[in-house]
Amino acid sequence: MPINTFYVNILFSQYLKAKTVALAIFDLDNTLLDGDSDYLWGQFLAQQGYVDAVFYKKENQRFYDEYVAGTLDIFEFLEFSLKPLSQMDMDVLGKLHNRFMDECIRPIITTKSRALIQQHIANGDTLLIITATNLFITAPIAQELGIKNILATEPEIINKRYSGKVFGIPCFREGKVERLKEWLKETGGNLANSCFYSDSHNDLPLLEMVTKPIAVDPDDTLRSHAEMKGWDIMSLKD
Numbered sequence: 001m002p003i004n005t006f007y008v009n010i011l012f013s014q015y016l017k018a019k020t021v022a023l024a025i026f027d028l029d030n031t032l033l034d035g036d037s038d039y040l041w042g043q044f045l046a047q048q049g050y051v052d053a054v055f056y057k058k059e060n061q062r063f064y065d066e067y068v069a070g071t072l073d074i075f076e077f078l079e080f081s082l083k084p085l086s087q088m089d090m091d092v093l094g095k096l097h098n099r100f101m102d103e104c105i106r107p108i109i110t111t112k113s114r115a116l117i118q119q120h121i122a123n124g125d126t127l128l129i130i131t132a133t134n135l136f137i138t139a140p141i142a143q144e145l146g147i148k149n150i151l152a153t154e155p156e157i158i159n160k161r162y163s164g165k166v167f168g169i170p171c172f173r174e175g176k177v178e179r180l181k182e183w184l185k186e187t188g189g190n191l192a193n194s195c196f197y198s199d200s201h202n203d204l205p206l207l208e209m210v211t212k213p214i215a216v217d218p219d220d221t222l223r224s225h226a227e228m229k230g231w232d233i234m235s236l237k238d
Contacts, residue, residue, distance in 0.1 A: 027198035086164030
């Protein structure tokens with residue numbers, strides 16, 4: 001997709017104020033994407049007949065509403081969302097995900113998101129996606145966006161099949177902070193001259209840690225917090 005260079009330069013200078021950023025961290029759902037990939041995957045499975053449509057749509061919506069409200073029990077949600085992965089082999093899941101990318105994900109990657117990513121790459125920054133959505137769903141999305149580094153909730157794999165359980169620390173709320181600290185230790189990185197783009201108040205623990213927190217199309221709670229703190233607020237919607 002061609003990128004308007006003039007527009008990218010205006011966007012970047014407005015929100016980063018020409019300051020060098022060593023590490024650019026991005027939330028994924030409702031930030032780089034104009035939608036929620038985890039929610040859409042559940043809807044996609046229901047439409048394809050791989051899960052009970054009525055039950056799954058109802059529960060999928062309930063968990064999404066709880067996430068928005070800040071009351072989500074991440075382990076209850078992961079037990080629900082990872083179970084379908086355990087019921088299919090890897091080949092079937094791979095083919096399903098290819099269709100999911102074409103039908104559900106590429107249409108919600110905005111021009112502005114692609115432009116912002118390309119400007120960070122051109123600036124020589126290290127780019128990292130950090131997301132609560134599981135790695136099966138999000139790894140191909142990160143690849144599509146051209147971002148090599150990703151921290152996501154990891155589904156457990158046993159004997160080349162998903163077990164339906166989570167492996168390690170879920171990458172959610174304070175879990176994002178823990179996972180990021182581990183990653184920085186492993187890579188020898190740090191948060192000096194770092195920025196983090198997010199839409200959600202669930203990411204406040206990490207937003208408070210970086211040099212430059214940026215609220216992207218924020219929910220009401222995050223918008224109020226960002227205004228109080230004087231953080232930049234931007235939109236990546238087309």
